[in-house]
Amino acid sequence: MTDWEIVFSEWPRFAAGFGTTLTLFLLSTIGAFLIGMLFVNILYGRNRIARKAVGIYIDGMRMLPFLIFVYLLYYGLPSVGISMSAWTAGIVGLTLYHCAYVAEILRGAWSQLPSGQAEAARAQGHHGLRMFGRIILPQLVLNSAPILGNQLIYMLKDTAFLMIITVQELTYAASSVQSMYFVPLEPFVVALLLYWLMSLSIEGIVLIVNRFAKERGLGDT
Amino acid sequence: MATPDPASPTETQEDTQPYALEAQKICKSFGSVEVLHDVDLTVPPGTTMSILGPSGSGKSTLLRCINWLETPDSGRIFLGGAPVGRRPDGKLMSDRELAKVRARMGMVFQSFNLWPHFTVLQNVIEAPTQVLGMSKDAAIARAEKLLEKVGLSEKRDVYPYSLSGGQKQRVAIARALCMSPEVMLFDEPTSALDPELIGEVLAVMRDLASEGMTMVVVTHEMSFARDVCEEVVFMDKGKVVERAAPADFFSNPKTERARQFLTRYA
Numbered sequence: 001m002t003d004w005e006i007v008f009s010e011w012p013r014f015a016a017g018f019g020t021t022l023t024l025f026l027l028s029t030i031g032a033f034l035i036g037m038l039f040v041n042i043l044y045g046r047n048r049i050a051r052k053a054v055g056i057y058i059d060g061m062r063m064l065p066f067l068i069f070v071y072l073l074y075y076g077l078p079s080v081g082i083s084m085s086a087w088t089a090g091i092v093g094l095t096l097y098h099c100a101y102v103a104e105i106l107r108g109a110w111s112q113l114p115s116g117q118a119e120a121a122r123a124q125g126h127h128g129l130r131m132f133g134r135i136i137l138p139q140l141v142l143n144s145a146p147i148l149g150n151q152l153i154y155m156l157k158d159t160a161f162l163m164i165i166t167v168q169e170l171t172y173a174a175s176s177v178q179s180m181y182f183v184p185l186e187p188f189v190v191a192l193l194l195y196w197l198m199s200l201s202i203e204g205i206v207l208i209v210n211r212f213a214k215e216r217g218l219g220d221t
Numbered sequence: 222m223a224t225p226d227p228a229s230p231t232e233t234q235e236d237t238q239p240y241a242l243e244a245q246k247i248c249k250s251f252g253s254v255e256v257l258h259d260v261d262l263t264v265p266p267g268t269t270m271s272i273l274g275p276s277g278s279g280k281s282t283l284l285r286c287i288n289w290l291e292t293p294d295s296g297r298i299f300l301g302g303a304p305v306g307r308r309p310d311g312k313l314m315s316d317r318e319l320a321k322v323r324a325r326m327g328m329v330f331q332s333f334n335l336w337p338h339f340t341v342l343q344n345v346i347e348a349p350t351q352v353l354g355m356s357k358d359a360a361i362a363r364a365e366k367l368l369e370k371v372g373l374s375e376k377r378d379v380y381p382y383s384l385s386g387g388q389k390q391r392v393a394i395a396r397a398l399c400m401s402p403e404v405m406l407f408d409e410p411t412s413a414l415d416p417e418l419i420g421e422v423l424a425v426m427r428d429l430a431s432e433g434m435t436m437v438v439v440t441h442e443m444s445f446a447r448d449v450c451e452e453v454v455f456m457d458k459g460k461v462v463e464r465a466a467p468a469d470f471f472s473n474p475k476t477e478r479a480r481q482f483l484t485r486y487a
Contacts (some may be wrong), residue, residue, distance in 0.1 A: 114332070114334070116330055116332050116333075116334035117334060117336065119290050119330070119334065120328075120330060120334035120335075120336070120393075121336075121348075122290065122320070122323065123288055123290065123323055123326070123327075123328040123397075124323070124324060124327075124328075124347075124348035124352060124396075124397070124400060125320040125321065125323045125324025125348060125352040125353075125400070126320065126347075126348060126351065126352055127316045127317065127319070127320040128316060128317075128320075130351060134347070134351060135336055135347075138338045139336075139337065139338055142338060215380060216337050216338050216380045216382055217337055217380065217381075217382025217383070218337055218338065218382075
């Protein structure tokens with residue numbers, strides 16, 4: 001068998017790893033967006049203490065290497081009595097880490113939004129979460145799609161770090177095929193192509209959102 | 222005569238109807254700058270009133286205090302006798318209570334503030350469906366009538382981005398009207414427009430006035446104040462200096478400040 005044949009014969013391993021990576025990525029994306037939206041609402045809200053706390057959290061997370069963060073979550077927290085499965089630690093890590101970036105991107109976009117947008121909504125009796133969801137958020141997303149897409153690609157690539165806490169994702173699959181058969185190149189080429197495929201899909205979605213934005217005279221025109 | 226209780230609205234003298242809009246002793250400072258000082262304003266139902274004054278006189282701030290986009294430092298606002306912003310006991314209203322009373326006032330801004338991610342029609346039906354809970358069909362029917370009224374039926378499915386300033390402002394007026402407001406507030410509605418586009422917006426406002434809409438218009442358009450309004454309020458340095466019928470105000474201003482203002486603008 002050639003090295004490539006070995007790699008292809010192990011396709012179920014790659015498929016499982018790919019599936020795990022994709023699931024981790026999608027769940028963490030949803031989590032990071034939900035918390036990011038909550039944070040940006042707090043940052044633009046009236047509670048001064050909550051605002052300060054969220055600001056410190058965002059700055060703190062952004063200064064922390066992701067690898068150290070997940071390492072602490074999985075190997076460090078059990079020593080203070082909190083233990084979770086590798087899978088849970090992975091999703092929690094990705095979500096808590098990247099929500100800080102998502103919040104920061106949304107905050108930046110909100111700061112560029114003319115204040116009249118919210119005023120016009122308030123003047124008509126809009127308020128609270130519904131106003132955020134219908135008037136503010138769509139504009140934040142349309143105006144920052146490329147940067148959000150970039151962040152999603154970072155998040156996708158950060159899933160590879162979860163190998164060190166034994167999550168059996170795509171990089172783990174490549175690595176195990178490599179060490180079983182001593183084929184150092186081909187498994188990683190396969191993994192790389194799959195990461196590319198996912199990144200290109202993200203880019204594709206960004207392009208579609210950007211077209212939406214352009215039709216409305218928004219975004220990076 | 223007994224002095225009126227400052228925490229309750231006063232009633233018009235001709236009958237026992239409350240004023241459409243009433244501001245009592247409004248004070249507002251930005252930092253150390255006092256923008257409004259003890260401003261009183263009463264707007265009887267059906268009146269078209271313009272607020273004139275040099276820039277910095279506080280007229281836009283007063284309008285923004287009326288629907289609580291700015292929070293007055295002190296003073297009371299009443300809409301048709303109902304308190305705005307503060308409950309009768311003086312406590313600030315919750316966001317929900319405030320939203321409810323704001324929904325009864327329409328506001329048109331200098332910079333239009335249409336929502337760019339919505340089409341023209343979506344802009345107009347947004348608050349009726351989302352805030353008033355009107356059915357989509359009913360809101361669309363009403364919106365189509367209003368868009369026809371402002372002459373923009375054929376633009377219903379385009380995005381605001383492709384409209385001229387005058388068209389945007391007419392959509393903004395239709396958007397406010399679709400809530401069937403008791404009062405319309407206009408904050409310098411033509412100040413951001415090219416001169417040739419001002420007329421189309423003023424024409425819509427003139428129609429509204431002739432239909433008996435209660436309107437408060439902060440403006441620099443002297444011809445509108447003179448020809449369309451029933452009352453003119455002149456503000457200077459955060460105070461109401463004069464209030465008169467336009468014919469009197471423009472031909473015979475009582476104060477020196479108003480005279481100076483008129484020689485400059487009118």
